Amino acid sequence: MVITGKHILHSAFYLAVTLLCVAIYFIMLRAQYLAAVQILVYIGSVIVLIIFALMLTRTNVGDSTNISNNQKIFAALIAMVLFVSLVIVFYYSKINVVAENSSSLKIVSMKDFAGILFSRYTLPFEVASVLLLAALVGSVVLAMKEKKEVESGHTKKDSGESDK
Amino acid sequence: MLFQNGLELKLVYFLIISAVLFCIGMYGVLTKRHLIHVLLSVELILNAVLINLVAFSSFTTPDKITGQMFAVFVIVVAACEVGVGLAIILSVYRKKKTVDINNVNILKW
Numbered sequence: 001m002v003i004t005g006k007h008i009l010h011s012a013f014y015l016a017v018t019l020l021c022v023a024i025y026f027i028m029l030r031a032q033y034l035a036a037v038q039i040l041v042y043i044g045s046v047i048v049l050i051i052f053a054l055m056l057t058r059t060n061v062g063d064s065t066n067i068s069n070n071q072k073i074f075a076a077l078i079a080m081v082l083f084v085s086l087v088i089v090f091y092y093s094k095i096n097v098v099a100e101n102s103s104s105l106k107i108v109s110m111k112d113f114a115g116i117l118f119s120r121y122t123l124p125f126e127v128a129s130v131l132l133l134a135a136l137v138g139s140v141v142l143a144m145k146e147k148k149e150v151e152s153g154h155t156k157k158d159s160g161e162s163d164k
Numbered sequence: 165m166l167f168q169n170g171l172e173l174k175l176v177y178f179l180i181i182s183a184v185l186f187c188i189g190m191y192g193v194l195t196k197r198h199l200i201h202v203l204l205s206v207e208l209i210l211n212a213v214l215i216n217l218v219a220f221s222s223f224t225t226p227d228k229i230t231g232q233m234f235a236v237f238v239i240v241v242a243a244c245e246v247g248v249g250l251a252i253i254l255s256v257y258r259k260k261k262t263v264d265i266n267n268v269n270i271l272k273w
Binding site for chain 2: 008011012015018019022026030031033034037038041042045046049050052053054056059071072074076078079080082086087090096112113114117121122124126128130131135136138139140142143154160
């Protein structure tokens with residue numbers, strides 16, 4: 001649905017539904033915290049960002065018939081070959097890890113999660129925060145660039161303020 | 165609670181779901197012409213990776229949560245990627261007045 005939707009706004013909403021299903025799989029795998037993060041981050045912010053960008057770059061809304069390029073058959077072939085080979089690999093590798101009942105999968109509590117995150121994984125956590133800050137500043141600079149060329153004096157202050 | 169009556173939860177099911185998501189996302193990346201559509205397909209691929217990470221972590225090593233930690237960092241990096249990607253798409257749109265991927269050849273020499 002995300003791929004075959006005629007209108008791109010519809011496919012953004014289908015993507016939200018797909019992400020919700022992924023969150024449900026996380027709950028099935030007893031990763032409740034991760035499901036919450038998935039709903040908050042993806043459905044809360046990523047979908048909103050994508051829809052904002054769609055509204056801002058509203059060009060060929062009516063042009064919905066020709067949304068694919070002319071490599072359709074080739075790409076479908078590649079995807080099918082990859083899928084079939086993955087299934088063959090799963091079949092021959094004999095992964096038969098079965099959770100015999102639901103209690104054998106341990107529920108990861110948020111306490112354990114936070115304890116490990118702030119003791120063993122402190123450095124990656126800090127690196128991730130620096131990466132988020134860099135991405136924020138970079139996206140603001142990228143989105144402000146054209147305006148700065150047009151009116152150089154005022155928008156510098158604006159970009160600095162919106163950064164905070 | 166969820167799987168009491170005969171249904172069993174296998175790792176292979178999650179792997180197959182993840183493979184399906186990955187292949188759909190790759191098909192989308194290869195075929196779509198709209199730039200934001202390509203970004204949506206990349207999100208599908210990242211979610212396939214997330215399902216794989218969490219499934220392997222909670223089936224093979226249920227007492228450690230390394231896989232889930234990796235998944236959290238993958239989510240963080242995906243959020244960064246969406247932000248920067250959308251900013252790039254916005255600036256390309258301001259420059260070229262189009263979001264068709266066939267017309268975006270600024271980097272071509």
